[in-house]
Every structure is written in structure tokens, then in C-alpha cells.
Amino acid sequence: MAVLLHRWGVFAVRRRRTVLALWLLVVAAIAALGIGFAGSFDSKSDIPGSAAQSALTRMDRHFGSSDHQSAEIVFEAPRGTAFKDPAKATALKQSLTAAATVPGVTSVSDPMRSQTVSPDGQTAVAEVQFSTAKDQDVPQADLDALKDTAAGSRAAGIDVLFGGDAYKQSKPPVGPTEAIGVLVSLAVLAITFGSLLSAGMPLVTSVLAVVASMAGLMGLSSVLSISDNAPTLAIMLGLAVGIDYALFIVSRHRAELAQGRSVKDAVARATATAGSAVAFAGLTVIIALAGLTVAGVPVLTSMGLSAAAAVTVAVAMSLGLLPALLAVAGEKLRPKPGSRALRRMRSSQDPAGKPSMGTRWVGAVVRRPWRAVITVTLALTALALPAMQLQLALSDDGSEPTSAAVRQVYDKIGAAFGPGANGPLVVLVTDAPAGTLKTTGRQVIKDLATVKGIARISPVDYSGDGAAARVQVIPETGPRDPATSDLVTRLQDRVTPLAVQSGSHIAVTGQTAVSIEVSGKLSASLLPFALVVVGLSLLLLMAAFRSVTIPVKATTGFLLSVGASFGAIVAVFQWGWLAGALGVPSTGPIASFVPIIVMAVLFGLAMDYEVFMVSAMREEYVRTKRPHASIIGGAQHASRVVTAAALIMVAVFASFLLGHDPAIMPIALALAVGVLVDAFAVRMTLVPAVMSLLGHRAWWLPRRLDKWLPDLDVEGAHMDENERAPAPVVYPVSPRQDVSS
Missing domain, CATH: 3.30.70.100 (Alpha-Beta Plaits)
Structure with a gap:
């Protein structure tokens, strides 16, 4: 992979104007086509072919x-x-x-x-x-x-x-509040690079990637069913990973320039090394998001594939467009003599140089690995404890802010008619033998009279064609209450024997029943989704790092991170902790699609930081064969950039909290907390501690697996085998200043 990307980097430098023009032309074409053929996004959340949905379709056919x-x-x-x-x-x-x-x-x-x-x-x-x-x-x-x-x-x-x-007016997927996240990202980039030009490049490529992916979704919505929540998720992820991926490449490019390489060599090496890590990290995110199709729920499939497409475009921009932009900038990106950026970069390349804060932190962890492992594990386990009380339901008008008109009507109806009036259920009778429909309808009323949890039962309503009958059931509890889900189960158990006895088709349906069915399907999909996605990603990590223990360690760390993120959303959105400060519209059960989406996205992002941290450590290990020194050396290379990347992601995700969208806020908070915990507690603390304890065994891979697995060469080791060292560039040094320290 590294060799191919190196060749692309060289080509992008030589044909930078052509590459730049072609990319801009492609983005403009996608934007024009997407806007010209824009459709509308779908607000439905059903499962075609499911029992409740099929019965609802039958009811619509008979009753209109x-x-x-x-x-x-x-x-x-x-x-x-x-x-x-x-x-x-x-x-x-x-x-x-x-x-x-x-x-x-x-x-x-x-x-x-x-x-x-x-x-x-x-x-x-x-x-x-x-x-x-x-x-x-x-x-x-x-x-x-x-x-x-x-x-x-x-x-x-x-x-x-x-x-x-x-x-309920449709909301734009992004608003002015999200600009705060972009501004914070710009500030972090400027501090990291010490250069506004360098800081601006990741923003340019990520914004272009978001424009292209959003225009594509708008165009595809005219022919495909795409959830109305999909664009917001796609923008959130496209912007976050787009900035981060470009950050890694620009950082490596400037580091190569600081070592004295020419612009062409620096671009090619950055594209090959950091670009390989970007491609691999992006692939894990895409796999995790595409794995959402395992659930078999259309709304979740559209959200997952839309976000995966946005990440794919962000990776393509980082690998395809960014090298040409770096070549156009030329010598302007080279750290200036005597600058803080140059001293910092040279220090990160020199083992004897002044260590960064991240390097000092990792060094302290390596010296006391057991203390770090025990402390982090206990702390994250404690943060995950609230997740044991996680309750799931599909959002409705009761999830909206109390200031919204739809929420006020929802509350008024619940207060006047009972909470169940906002989520009525229907028992539908069809396909009854000739002359038995009215008898079966009356029997349904009789059988339901003793079912616990029903507030009111309406008289039997017969369709105009005389082929169907329905009975409306008002539960005692609201549509998001777990007791209503239990009532649906009891109703199904009660009408099934009657269906067999009467020879009719009797089903429990209504929009509330469909929502409960979707929620149950999403909950049941968590385990198979985790097995499929984690299994595939374990194989990818094993192939990338030539190790058995590193993928297992990475997955264990991810489970701690996702547990902490689930605990955070339960504490805020169910228990109401900090709900007022964060502007949470209402507390109650979490939207059913939130856990599986958070698990998919956070797994991909966690593997991002694993790749960028561990690839730097492996690069040192391949060169020195010294386990502890490679951990410190890898941290010296990667810790500052990983810290900046994590802060940028947290800022982008947190900015989506300000939109107060009840469907997006739990996802945004979970991802912000998850990334913060994963980057600093897991990847920069737990990972170095575990690798220190493992020593050489961290890089062990059975010979049979070594032969069977492809060598992805994420670190660019094969590229370095025949490459000569660069001629050093001599910077003028003031007698009072030592730029190597």
C-alpha cells in the first residue's frame, strides 16, 4: 500500500495543477447534479415485511x-x-x-x-x-x-x-452552531502547526468532502429512501474524520520538510506513510458503518451507508487532493528557521531532544504499567455502570423540546386523554371465513377486556369493503414506556389462539406497534453487529501490525470506551444529569438506533487512534527491535498529533449538541465522550501500559498466520528498504539559539 501511495504522491506533485483542477471539477459536477436532481429525505422508521408493518399495510388497504x-x-x-x-x-x-x-x-x-x-x-x-x-x-x-x-x-x-x-418543519442537517466546532478545530490546528496555511488545508479538504458527499446524498434521495437523520450523521463524521485524516498527512509532510527533504519527497513520503495509516483507519470506519446493514432496518442501513460514503469521500480527498495542495504550497509549509514548530518537530525526531508532554506522560505510564492498567480499567468501568440501566425506544413528539408546538400538543393530549392516547394500538382482523367477521370482532372485544394495561377499547370498526375489522386499544402508558411494549406482547399472546380458532388473520398493529417492533429489532441486532464488525476489523488489525495481541487489546479498550459513552448518555438523557446545562429537550428512553450507531462509529474512530499510535510504535520497533524504546519513540512521533486530532473530533461532535436535535444529541454526546476517553485514557494510557507489560510478545504472530495474512505495510517499511536518507538542510542558527533542543 505504501509503495503505491508513494508513487501517487510523486505523480500528484508533478501534475499538481492538473490533479487540483480535476478534483475541483469533480466536486463541482457532483454538487451541480446533486442540487439539480435533489429529492427529499424519508422520515419513516419501519421494517418492510415485519408483522406489525405488514398488518399496517393491510389496514391501510382496507380502511384507506x-x-x-x-x-x-x-x-x-x-x-x-x-x-x-x-x-x-x-x-x-x-x-x-x-x-x-x-x-x-x-x-x-x-x-x-x-x-x-x-x-x-x-x-x-x-x-x-x-x-x-x-x-x-x-x-x-x-x-x-x-x-x-x-x-x-x-x-x-x-x-x-x-x-x-x-x-414539524424539516430542519437543515447543519446550522450556524456547528461552525463553533469548525472554529475550535481551526484554533487547534493553528496551535499544532504554528501556521495558518498549514491549519487551513485540513479544513479545505474536509469542507470539500462534506459538500461532495452531501450533494451526492441529495441527488440519491430522489431515487433511494434515505433517512432524514442520515445527512446530519454524514456531515458530523465527514467533517470530523476529514479534518483528522488531513491533519495526520500535513503533520507528516511538515515533519519530512523539517528533516530536510525536498517538497516532492516530503509529499510522497507523507502520502505513503501517513496516507497508508489514513487509508487503513478509514477502511475500519467504513467497515463498521457498512456493518449497520446487518440489523436489517432500512433507516439504520441508510444512515450507516450515508455516513460510510461521507468517510470514503473524506479519505479520497485526503489521499487524492491533499498531496496536490501540499505541492502547490511548496516551500511555504517548511518550518521557518528558529521557529517553535521547527524545534518541536526536530525534538520529536531526536530521541535525545526535549520530550513533549505526551511523551512524558507515556514514559510515566511505561514505568508503572500495572498502576495505569488497574486505574484506567476501574475508572472506565465505573463510568460504564449507568449503561446497565439503558432503556431504548423510538423517539416521537414527546422527545421534542417543550417549547415546540408539537410537544405542547402531545402533552395536552396525554394530560386530557391519558398518556396512551399519543400511541394507540390496533387489533386488525382480516381474511375471516365468510360470515364470521362480526363474530370474530365481538370475540376480540371480549378477549381484550381482561388484558392488563389497557385504558380504553373502542367499538369494532368495519371496513367499507366488509373484509376487515379493527379495534383501537388505548394503553394506560405512553408509547415510549416499557410497559406499552409489554402490553403489545400480551395482546399478541391473547389474539393468537383466537386467530387459530376463528381461521382469521389477527394482528396487533398501529404506528406504535411498528415502532416497538423496530426498537426490538435494533436491540437484538447489537450482538450480531458487534461480532461481524469486530471480527473483520480484528483481521485487518492483525494484518496491519503482524500481531495477535494488539488487535485483542485494541478491541478490549474499545469496549471500555463504548461502555463509558453509553454510561454518559444514560446519566444525561435518562437520569437528567447536566440536562439543563446541555439544553436536553426531554429525558426518557434513548432512541433505539443510538447504541448501534455509536458502537459502529466509535469502533471505527477508536481503531483510527490505535492505528496512528501503534503504527508509529511499530515503525520504531521495526527499526530498533527494542519494545520499551519503541513505545516511547512512537509516542514522541504521534502523541501531539493524536491529541490534536482527538480535541478536534470532540469539538466537532460537541458542536452538534448545540442544535438541540433530540435524535442527534445523544449520538453527539456519546461520540464526544467516547473519543475523549478512548484517545486519552485508552490509546495514550492503557495501550502503552499493556504493550510495556507484553514486551516483545506484543509483536508476536504465528508463522502460519504470518504467511496467510497479507502484509499491508502501514508503516512504509518496504518503501524504506532501498531509499537513501535525505540530504540535510542547513538552517541559519542564532548564537543564542539552539534549534535542535
Whole structure:
């Protein structure tokens, strides 16, 4: 790999203007096509072919369903009054009549006829149907006009709230708050390199990568179903890894320049060595994200593949475009004589030079390895303890901020009709033998009467074609409550014998049942996903480092990191610790797709730091064959850059917390905490300690495996076999300054 990338680096230097022009042309073409053929992202979270989803499709076929936007209007009469009062009933009727005349409104339900009036008669709910398709936003003018129709009711003392899907406007995947993460990244890069030009290059390539990947997703959304959460995840990862990968290459390039290499040789060597590590690290992330398809859940598959595509583009930009940019910058990137950057780089290359803070830290760890292993293991285990109480559910309007209209309507309905009114269940009867449908429907009502956890059961509703019957069941608990999931199981157990007895097809369905089914599927997919992804990545790490113990150690460290990240989201999003300070909209069960996404992303990122730290150590070990010296030497080369990379990732992920998106916030917090813990507690503390204890055994690989596994040459050892050392560049040195120290 290193040899091929070295050749590419040489070519990119010689044809830098051509390479640069072609890359810019490709990005411009992708952006133009993506914007020109842009579709819409999908908000559905179902599993085609699953029991509840299949029954929901049957119900829609028999009873009809709307593929248009809808809204809910909640009317609440003053305390001590009810809508049976003539004045209040008249005001309600006038508002509903006015709502029916709003442009874009096709129908308005009457709460009195549809029986959507609370038992105390104080709250009424009307449903409004629009002509706008479900995958589009209702014009704001129509929504405002609908709100204006409540003036008469408000004048009569009635409180009116508007909510529902129509008032959930689609959000851009990235906003101004994420710019904070980019600014922090620029500051970290500037401090790391001591040069704004060097600091700007990773930002340029990562931004171009994000533009290309986002434009591609927009174009593909017109022909493929892509989750509306996928773009945000793709931007988050594309930006973070894009900056980090370019950082490693630019850092190695400047280090080669500091050693006296020409621009061409420095670009080629940086592309070959750091570029090999980037390619390998990116591959582990891509494998982990693509492994999300194992779950068999379309929304998760689209999120995983979209993020994997963004990472792929970021790797391609770092390896393809960045060498040409480095060549164009030329001598401007060479550290200036007497500069702090030059002294720091020369110190990192000179074993006798002044060690960096990271090197001193690793040196202290190596001197007391058992203390480090025990302390880190106990600390991370303690951080992971809250994860034992992790509760999962799919997010709904109850997850939105309390200031949002949809959340206020959700809370009002729950307070007036019971929490289960926000997540009704349906028992559907189809394929009944001739003449038995009504008998079976009545029997369903009778059998459900004794089921624990049901608040109300509606009368049997028969379809217009006479081929189906349904019974609506209102649970005592809300849709995200674990008790509702238990109720679905009890309902299924109760209707299964009746289905066999009657010869009918009887199923529990409804959007809440579908969501519970998806949540269960995601939870059950965690173990097979971990086995597939971890297994493949173990093989890759084994091939890269020619070792059995290093992959095992890397995976164990990852489990500690992911446990700590899960513990953090439970403490914040379930228990409410720091929820107010972080602006968490609501506490409760975690969205079901969060753990598996965090596990996939964090595994890939953890392997990134493992690759960059351990490849530097292996490079030293291949040269010196001294285990302890190679650990210190590798830290001398890589610790500062890994520290900068980790801080950049934490800043990027943390900036997505400021968007207050309930679906993204747990992922952002888990990744920020996970990267912080993994980089500093695991890779820069636990890893050196374990390798110090193992000594030469850290690099042991059975001969049979050594022959069978491909040699990926991440460190560029094969490239160095026939390469001459560079001629040193002599910098003018002030009599008062020693640039080698």
C-alpha cells in the first residue's frame, strides 16, 4: 500500500495543477447534479415485511390512508366549563368551519362526531388534512392562516394549540452552531502547526468532502429512501474524520520538510506513510458503518451507508487532493528557521531532544504499567455502570423540546386523554371465513377486556369493503414506556389462539406497534453487529501490525470506551444529569438506533487512534527491535498529533449538541465522550501500559498466520528498504539559539 501511495504522491506533485483542477471539477459536477436532481429525505422508521408493518399495510388497504400532511388542533375550555356549553360549542364550530376554508386544507374533523372529546368534556381534538404530500413541508402561509382561525375560540376563553406533523418543519442537517466546532478545530490546528496555511488545508479538504458527499446524498434521495437523520450523521463524521485524516498527512509532510527533504519527497513520503495509516483507519470506519446493514432496518442501513460514503469521500480527498495542495504550497509549509514548530518537530525526531508532554506522560505510564492498567480499567468501568440501566425506544413528539408546538400538543393530549392516547394500538382482523367477521370482532372485544394495561377499547370498526375489522386499544402508558411494549406482547399472546380458532388473520398493529417492533429489532441486532464488525476489523488489525495481541487489546479498550459513552448518555438523557446545562429537550428512553450507531462509529474512530499510535510504535520497533524504546519513540512521533486530532473530533461532535436535535444529541454526546476517553485514557494510557507489560510478545504472530495474512505495510517499511536518507538542510542558527533542543 505504501509503495503505491508513494508513487501517487510523486505523480500528484508533478501534475499538481492538473490533479487540483480535476478534483475541483469533480466536486463541482457532483454538487451541480446533486442540487439539480435533489429529492427529499424519508422520515419513516419501519421494517418492510415485519408483522406489525405488514398488518399496517393491510389496514391501510382496507380502511384507506392518507399520504398527505396532517395537523392537530387542541381546544381546551376554561376550568369548570366544557364543550357541552352552547357558547363554547358554538365558538368551536366556528373555528372548525373557518379552518376548512384555509388554502391547502382538504378536510377538518369534528371532535363531537369523531369522539375525540376528553371524558370531562374540557378538551377537544380536531384533525386537519392538507393537500401537501407527506414528504413535503406545508407552506408557512397556510399554517399561519390555519392558526388565525382560532381567533374566535380564543375570544371565547378557549385555549387553542396547533401541532402534528404539518408543524414539524424539516430542519437543515447543519446550522450556524456547528461552525463553533469548525472554529475550535481551526484554533487547534493553528496551535499544532504554528501556521495558518498549514491549519487551513485540513479544513479545505474536509469542507470539500462534506459538500461532495452531501450533494451526492441529495441527488440519491430522489431515487433511494434515505433517512432524514442520515445527512446530519454524514456531515458530523465527514467533517470530523476529514479534518483528522488531513491533519495526520500535513503533520507528516511538515515533519519530512523539517528533516530536510525536498517538497516532492516530503509529499510522497507523507502520502505513503501517513496516507497508508489514513487509508487503513478509514477502511475500519467504513467497515463498521457498512456493518449497520446487518440489523436489517432500512433507516439504520441508510444512515450507516450515508455516513460510510461521507468517510470514503473524506479519505479520497485526503489521499487524492491533499498531496496536490501540499505541492502547490511548496516551500511555504517548511518550518521557518528558529521557529517553535521547527524545534518541536526536530525534538520529536531526536530521541535525545526535549520530550513533549505526551511523551512524558507515556514514559510515566511505561514505568508503572500495572498502576495505569488497574486505574484506567476501574475508572472506565465505573463510568460504564449507568449503561446497565439503558432503556431504548423510538423517539416521537414527546422527545421534542417543550417549547415546540408539537410537544405542547402531545402533552395536552396525554394530560386530557391519558398518556396512551399519543400511541394507540390496533387489533386488525382480516381474511375471516365468510360470515364470521362480526363474530370474530365481538370475540376480540371480549378477549381484550381482561388484558392488563389497557385504558380504553373502542367499538369494532368495519371496513367499507366488509373484509376487515379493527379495534383501537388505548394503553394506560405512553408509547415510549416499557410497559406499552409489554402490553403489545400480551395482546399478541391473547389474539393468537383466537386467530387459530376463528381461521382469521389477527394482528396487533398501529404506528406504535411498528415502532416497538423496530426498537426490538435494533436491540437484538447489537450482538450480531458487534461480532461481524469486530471480527473483520480484528483481521485487518492483525494484518496491519503482524500481531495477535494488539488487535485483542485494541478491541478490549474499545469496549471500555463504548461502555463509558453509553454510561454518559444514560446519566444525561435518562437520569437528567447536566440536562439543563446541555439544553436536553426531554429525558426518557434513548432512541433505539443510538447504541448501534455509536458502537459502529466509535469502533471505527477508536481503531483510527490505535492505528496512528501503534503504527508509529511499530515503525520504531521495526527499526530498533527494542519494545520499551519503541513505545516511547512512537509516542514522541504521534502523541501531539493524536491529541490534536482527538480535541478536534470532540469539538466537532460537541458542536452538534448545540442544535438541540433530540435524535442527534445523544449520538453527539456519546461520540464526544467516547473519543475523549478512548484517545486519552485508552490509546495514550492503557495501550502503552499493556504493550510495556507484553514486551516483545506484543509483536508476536504465528508463522502460519504470518504467511496467510497479507502484509499491508502501514508503516512504509518496504518503501524504506532501498531509499537513501535525505540530504540535510542547513538552517541559519542564532548564537543564542539552539534549534535542535
